[in-house]
Amino acid sequence: MDIHHGGESTGDLAGALASVRGGEATAERESSSVPPALAILRDGTPLLEVPVGTVHAVLGPVSTLRHLIARLSGTSTAPRGAARASGSETVLVDGRPARLSSRAASSASGVAVVTAGQAISWSQTIGENVLLGSERAAGLRETVMRLLRGPSGDRSSVGQSDAARIHRALSIVGLDRSPADSAGALSVVERRLVELARAVAAEASLIVIDDSGPALRADEVERWRQAMVEVARAPRTAAPAPGILLATGAVTGLARVASTATVLAVGGVPSPSIDLSAVDGEREVLEALAAGLGGVDAFHPVAGGSSTSDGAAVVASSVTAAGLTVEHWTASHPADPERIVVDDLSFACAPGEVLGLFGPPDSGAGEVLLSVFGRSYGARTRGSVALDGAVVDVSTTDLARAAGVLYTTEHPIRFDLSFLGGVPSSVSPDALTRMVRLGVADPRRDYRATTVPSGLVAALPGVHRGPDADQFTESLRIIADTGARAVLLAEPFGRAGAPGSEDGRRRAERCALIRSLAASGRAVVVSSEDPAALAAVCDRVVAVRAGRIVGTVGAADAPDSEPLDARAVIEAMGGLA
Numbered sequence: 001m002d003i004h005h006g007g008e009s010t011g012d013l014a015g016a017l018a019s020v021r022g023g024e025a026t027a028e029r030e031s032s033s034v035p036p037a038l039a040i041l042r043d044g045t046p047l048l049e050v051p052v053g054t055v056h057a058v059l060g061p062v063s064t065l066r067h068l069i070a071r072l073s074g075t076s077t078a079p080r081g082a083a084r085a086s087g088s089e090t091v092l093v094d095g096r097p098a099r100l101s102s103r104a105a106s107s108a109s110g111v112a113v114v115t116a117g118q119a120i121s122w123s124q125t126i127g128e129n130v131l132l133g134s135e136r137a138a139g140l141r142e143t144v145m146r147l148l149r150g151p152s153g154d155r156s157s158v159g160q161s162d163a164a165r166i167h168r169a170l171s172i173v174g175l176d177r178s179p180a181d182s183a184g185a186l187s188v189v190e191r192r193l194v195e196l197a198r199a200v201a202a203e204a205s206l207i208v209i210d211d212s213g214p215a216l217r218a219d220e221v222e223r224w225r226q227a228m229v230e231v232a233r234a235p236r237t238a239a240p241a242p243g244i245l246l247a248t249g250a251v252t253g254l255a256r257v258a259s260t261a262t263v264l265a266v267g268g269v270p271s272p273s274i275d276l277s278a279v280d281g282e283r284e285v286l287e288a289l290a291a292g293l294g295g296v297d298a299f300h301p302v303a304g305g306s307s308t309s310d311g312a313a314v315v316a317s318s319v320t321a322a323g324l325t326v327e328h329w330t331a332s333h334p335a336d337p338e339r340i341v342v343d344d345l346s347f348a349c350a351p352g353e354v355l356g357l358f359g360p361p362d363s364g365a366g367e368v369l370l371s372v373f374g375r376s377y378g379a380r381t382r383g384s385v386a387l388d389g390a391v392v393d394v395s396t397t398d399l400a401r402a403a404g405v406l407y408t409t410e411h412p413i414r415f416d417l418s419f420l421g422g423v424p425s426s427v428s429p430d431a432l433t434r435m436v437r438l439g440v441a442d443p444r445r446d447y448r449a450t451t452v453p454s455g456l457v458a459a460l461p462g463v464h465r466g467p468d469a470d471q472f473t474e475s476l477r478i479i480a481d482t483g484a485r486a487v488l489l490a491e492p493f494g495r496a497g498a499p500g501s502e503d504g505r506r507r508a509e510r511c512a513l514i515r516s517l518a519a520s521g522r523a524v525v526v527s528s529e530d531p532a533a534l535a536a537v538c539d540r541v542v543a544v545r546a547g548r549i550v551g552t553v554g555a556a557d558a559p560d561s562e563p564l565d566a567r568a569v570i571e572a573m574g575g576l577a
Helices: 010-020 062-073 103-108 126-131 135-149 157-173 188-201 218-233 281-293 310-314 365-372 397-403 429-438 469-479 502-519 531-537 566-573
Strands: 038-042 045-050 055-059 089-093 111-114 206-210 243-248 260-263 324-333 336-349 354-358 381-387 405-409 413-418 424-427 486-490 523-528 540-545 548-553
Touching: 045 055, 045 243, 055 062, 055 218, 055 281, 062 103, 062 111, 062 206, 062 243, 103 111, 111 188, 126 157, 126 188, 157 188, 157 218, 188 206, 188 218, 218 243, 260 281, 281 531, 281 566, 324 365, 336 354, 336 365, 336 523, 336 548, 354 365, 354 502, 354 531, 354 566, 365 405, 365 413, 365 486, 365 523, 397 405, 405 469, 413 429, 424 429, 469 502, 502 523, 502 531, 523 531, 531 540, 531 566, 540 566, 548 566
Parallel strands: 055 243, 055 260, 111 206, 206 243, 354 523, 354 540, 405 486, 486 523
Antiparallel strands: 038 045, 038 089, 324 336, 324 381, 413 424, 540 548
């Protein structure tokens, strides 16, 4: 029976932690050669390899990375089977065919998944969290040892052994905290370190790290990366050090933690392994990411959409008083007022300009637009919004519309929540904030933002339910008949498609509609995690990471502005996240 408290299902948590069970007993090898920690083969040819004792980065679109993680953790919705994911592909862990039919089967094959601090049990201590998922194995060992020792045996040896495992794991990841401390007092980076220590204590052969999740400060990023390096250096009790598969979107500084990298294209096809120790290793990764996303010509609107278009000539600078100006905007996470998602961010968009904000969920790119529109995101928000030089009140959605600010999206930001009785639900940021205040949801959980095609945020008068794809396209036409002076669009492009396909035609039409909104004299701000789509429609793109702008491309007043294409947008971010 699952027990639910504060929106957290212990049954789901136990399932997530099943990925660290097993892998403690290591069979003797038949030869002196050491097989890779992970090998994915197609017809016997390696597609992806992670040698033992190394960190291998895998980069690509978020959806593609999540599919890979789900497959290796045994949670994929694809047809299940032993040692095969699809067709002629085979997965080997530690040189042996891996069963990936469930979390437990994946764990028994020696795979541990680290979820960026998502799988922490708040009611337990740090030490208990490190061993979480290994209790059954410990109980079995204790029973066997007692039978072997007899009544007079030392029954404290198992407990001492567990204490040693905890101490060793925490030491390797560099977490100087007492195992008796409550997990509820952990910081964001410490939660990640405890999850990583759990994988170390489980003696996993392959540690898969999902690097998405709550943003880290610069010093925390270095601490987190150093922990991964140390884990890859530390031999297991009776085996070589584990291999680490790091699923990430960040390229800048990646060579300091990973020795090699593989880029997954949109279809999941991996690139050849890239040596990050080479002088141009990180640049080669950026180029592979841009190539994997494909070109932008297939849906590039006929008029506008580049920094050399006629429209760009009239784009004002970032300090203009005309158009939309957002200054020193800060918004916290809906469930945690102390966790800053949009961090003192400022930007301006001139009439006739399409400004792009590039970043995945939790980066602050989409969150800033939703929080500006009626403060619909964030437990706390502050900052100022001005239209044509005059500060306007956007504290409610009605006031924002009345001021001339309009927001809409086909894919709203949502947070997954489980209620009493095990009923799963996906709630809006505003609803999550209310639930935390009422005590229905646990504020300590790291609720991860996602975007799902579940409807239109109520931005247009009379809209009460979400549209399908065609209805959303029609809503972009309707905006032209409103009095909006600033239009905020989050993830408006829809699915990518080949030229001539229905998806391709719809995307091209939406890009043209967005450009027409700007041509009518409106300031248009578009947020998306799709760099190719942004490059196709925007005059200027700013990359947002951890709630701050980290790069800009396509500025009309820049002396040597780079061409506005997918590669330039990715380079401005230093990756996809």
